[in-house]
Amino acid sequence: RYKTSFPSLLLLIFCSVRSNYFLPHKIDFVCLSSAATPHPGGFKCFTCQDAADNYNCNRWAPDVYCPKDTSYCYTLHMMDNHGDSVSVTKRCATLEHCRFAGCVNITHNGFQVCTSCCHGNVCNVLVPRNDSGAVFSSAGPLVGAGSTPRPAALRYITLITASSCWTHLRSQII
Numbered sequence: 001r002y003k004t005s006f007p008s009l010l011l012l013i014f015c016s017v018r019s020n021y022f023l024p025h026k027i028d029f030v031c032l033s034s035a036a037t038p039h040p041g042g043f044k045c046f047t048c049q050d051a052a053d054n055y056n057c058n059r060w061a062p063d064v065y066c067p068k069d070t071s072y073c074y075t076l077h078m079m080d081n082h083g084d085s086v087s088v089t090k091r092c093a094t095l096e097h098c099r100f101a102g103c104v105n106i107t108h109n110g111f112q113v114c115t116s117c118c119h120g121n122v123c124n125v126l127v128p129r130n131d132s133g134a135v136f137s138s139a140g141p142l143v144g145a146g147s148t149p150r151p152a153a154l155r156y157i158t159l160i161t162a163s164s165c166w167t168h169l170r171s172q173i174i
Contacts, residue, residue, distance in 0.1 A: 114127070
C-alpha cells in the first residue's frame, strides 16, 4: 500500500500546471518521476523511433516504465557530414544490445552513426555525437546495489522539487 505525502501531492499538482507553460527549449525533467514502479528496480528511458532530432525525441517520448527484462537505455544517433541530426532512436535495452557502443562512419553517404547505453532512470537525455559520448555508462548505482534513499531524504528531495516547480510557475504567471 502506498501513501501519498503532501509534498508529493504538491509536486504532482505543480507539474500538471507547469506543463501548460512548457518552453520549447527545455525538457521538464523535474516532473518525470513517479512514486510507484511496476516492478522492483523499475526505471524509465526516453524512447522514440527515428525522431528528427534529440529535442523532438525527448519532448514526445512516452512516460512509461521499461519492461522487466531490460536494464539499460539505448540511444542511436545518425548525423550527416556536417554533424546535424538525421535520426534519433532511443529505447529500453538488454545487455546484448549495449555491447557495441561507439561511432561508425557510413562511407557511401557520409553519415556517422553513434550508439550509447546507460544505466539509470532517464539517463539517455543526451545523444552521442562522437566517440567520447558513444559509451556504455552508468548514471548511478546499479539496480540491486543495496543503496536506497531513506524516507526523510525522499521527503526533503520532494519538498525541494515542489518548491522549484512553484518558483518556476510563479515566474511564468507574473
